[in-house]
Amino acid sequence: MAANQGSSSRNTQSTPELRVIPLGGLGEVGKNMMAIECGDDIVVVDAGVMFPQQDMLGVDLVLPDITYLKENRDKVRAILITHGHEDHTGALPYVLRDLNVPVYAPPLAYSLIEVKLREHRTLRGHDLHEVDAGDVIQLGNISAEFVQMCHSIPDACAIALRTPAGLVLHTGDFKIDHTPIGGKKVDLQRLGELGKEGVMLLLSDSTYAEVPGYTPSEQVVSTALDQAIGEAKGRVILATFASLIARVQQVVDAAVKHGRKVAPVGRSMVDNVSMAIAQGYIKAPPGTVVDYKTLRNLPPERQVIVTTGSQGEPTSVLVRIANHDHHEIAIRPGDTVIVSASPIPGNERVVSRTIDNLHRQGANVLHGRTALVHVHGHASQEELKTVLNLVKPQYFVPIHGEYRMLVAHAELAKAVGISPENVFILEDGDILGVSTNWAEVVDHIDAGHIYVDGLRQWDMKSVVLRDRRALSREGFVVVVVPFDRSSGKVIGKLEVVTSGFVDASETAELVESSAALVHKSLDNDEGKPMEWSYIQSKVREVLGSYLHKQTGRRPMIISVAVEV
């Protein structure tokens, strides 16, 4: 790999002044949690959840493993939140249970976290603070300054950490939108000032580091939505992320212009829109945003519904509508559906299916592949280079991206003049030691993931997933053996049950022949007492080979002894 060529002028004997530890990203390094350690102080940036990948069968959520922080709990001064998205805040209810430290968050993130902690009934006893861009918080020997950035949610901040070792700048998620909705732009001047002062280490968002040029401004989407809503003949149903407050503002603006009213539908959208209106994030003339009961009595050409389901989530309003499964809303001829989001990798098929089903019902569907109804919230290559050149850091670590994106961002950094030996591509759990004259990966800790599965949590070492994968492909066969341990003999009739293995029409015959086969193979040893472990392995071997020959499959085979 091109980066990590080692230290510049390393003194292996010395202790690094600063340690940087990405703690959770599920393939996107440091996306969900990052720890910065200096002397006796640790500051944590973000505490987000990861969404399970398709092979994480049955898993609801994935959390960063905070073992290292718990082992060093006396040092942890605070968790600083860059912005209010789930993948940066969603682990707080779990993390704070084990590590009750102060949390500092910009206004919108603060409000969203408050709602979340209340839902988890863990609000009381927590030490949650609202901070504005420009605020500086002292945390042991580290001071943290929040710097205004711009992302697909309002109040996104970078965090500048002044440590005894030097200045560290963590960008959070960002893009440089010069004409954002809501008007809060990236504070380029402050980034430049910090750069002038001297940034020792820059950690910067790499999500779109493979994409050349600039990410389009939200204004492009405003224009497209205005046109789509203006031209729509009947109702407009727009689906996006519930957290994409700025998008709802754009919809409201277009609705006002074209004489429509807007109703949020679905719990998370209703909650977020009412919070955003109450706190001034969404500005709408009185009577513009109404509830669905009011909206549905208007003529279709005056209705706009905003809702969730842009990722094909099975229980979301849009997917229910697409599947003829919503209790109130059904597609009518003349409806326009706008899917105002890109599919997150892994969701492409379910999003496609949803769009197909909406088309089948006669909706006019606009989506990201056919109309400019969405732009994403991350900086492309020219913006990333702008930040690199404003900040001119001594050391650079690309974060928030899959490995190949980190590689692309590292290449950009070198292209703008950062010494290759000062650019480090880390993986979660790597500990990068940074000092004035050298930097190097000095250690690696186990930064695995914790799976949340219903009410339980388990770690990556668990065999549950392995078993589920096996069951998902070939099902199981359980053989019940009436067994007298004292005599070591099988007494009575074997029972076989199976599920997920063969079609029902074949099950009865296969169960019967399996039972007979196992019985016969154990009969061969009749007379001699048998160990249970012998029977188990015999059943697995005989039945496994028989079933594979019959079906080409190897189901999970489990034997149970019943004492008689």
Place this chain on the structure above:
Amino acid sequence: MAANQGSSSRNTQSTPELRVIPLGGLGEVGKNMMAIECGDDIVVVDAGVMFPQQDMLGVDLVLPDITYLKENRDKVRAILITHGHEDHTGALPYVLRDLNVPVYAPPLAYSLIEVKLREHRTLRGHDLHEVDAGDVIQLGNISAEFVQMCHSIPDACAIALRTPAGLVLHTGDFKIDHTPIGGKKVDLQRLGELGKEGVMLLLSDSTYAEVPGYTPSEQVVSTALDQAIGEAKGRVILATFASLIARVQQVVDAAVKHGRKVAPVGRSMVDNVSMAIAQGYIKAPPGTVVDYKTLRNLPPERQVIVTTGSQGEPTSVLVRIANHDHHEIAIRPGDTVIVSASPIPGNERVVSRTIDNLHRQGANVLHGRTALVHVHGHASQEELKTVLNLVKPQYFVPIHGEYRMLVAHAELAKAVGISPENVFILEDGDILGVSTNWAEVVDHIDAGHIYVDGLRQWDMKSVVLRDRRALSREGFVVVVVPFDRSSGKVIGKLEVVTSGFVDASETAELVESSAALVHKSLDNDEGKPMEWSYIQSKVREVLGSYLHKQTGRRPMIISVAVEV
């Protein structure tokens, strides 16, 4: 929906002269099989397999359901193959077992089918014919003319069917590449002639109907590969589809130019390349294409490996290399890996993971998102409009695409002047009746899918998939109840086994408490004799509610009676 507004001047009493029936596409209408019926003759176009979607757990392949063809076997004259891709030929070994009719295929498809039938040991007794573009075959009252098209495999053809009702043109998969590799261009003149003669019905590829403009020529890829291979410092490893013969030719050309030799690695790539060289589809100076044993002794800067794995297939050579799991090839510093393919929808994550792992090992990786190392094989909007205007059909049916792509293609057809009431968006199993003066969907047959699972096949009505989905999320709990049917009593100790449900560390405790709970709940009825069905529902109810409360999960619960 915008199309299907009904017939133009319909006579509901009359029998349509022609029936068009898409029979298999797994969401991409008619992609894998299409039947054209006229009087006593049925001609089938293509017989492909579908690749299972992620929720088709454990399924190896999906086949079209040919019940309708079997019910009308006396009418079926032939299966005509448009080109040699698996999704157009892969079902032949299965279909011909049930429906042994003549098969006509262009040269490369013919060779690939021959290999496939030999593998399935079903070659003997089949009636397989090679046809060239321009050939006409008489099939009952229908004559079929093969017309040269251009696609991502050589020898792709459209098929013009002259029926007593009128001329039907089926494009197959195509793009209009004016400078293709191998030189065989779309026969635009013949398409125009057919159009001039009068095409009653056009069936045309819709895969890229949402994409504006033109699909780039393969020449773009030649240029990019030439540059990449010319600039590479060490070995080049290029992964693509084994069937993408033209791509291998491009690699060979660049290798020759830059003094390298080429070795195919992996069974399907080795087989296809040697077949393609033997039959003249790949032209290479003697000694250019060598086996890997020869190649590996050359200096790195003279080596090019072509292999499979561009879709992240777990057992492919590239994925094995990426996972440090290949017996011969490991990434070395200086290697360039070229992923010369786009991920098929659903494969994005596994392809990303493969690219990330190659980067981690220090390879320089080029892929479709960052370099022009792949173009796809389907026509974009301007090409589709060109074909529509060359052919000027009376009726139009967009095929080979998900529903929204068919909608997009239908809009293109209307935009170039085809009467909206003559444009029909079908679903698999729809029967479109076409006559000189009217056309309409006249019927619908069950055109479900057949799942190939190991050695077995089952249809969509089977509960196997439902069970596998349940098992994949929450596992199972089997409760073994020693039960005396004659007295209706539970006698002895219950046993509980589980897998895929909770972590091993919790299993023992949960199994024990479950057994105790069930025992106790059945004890409440002690004295009274019980029916087994009562015990089953009691176990499911008591245990289901207990386990949900304990874990937040609802595993599959099965009780087994053991007679004692």
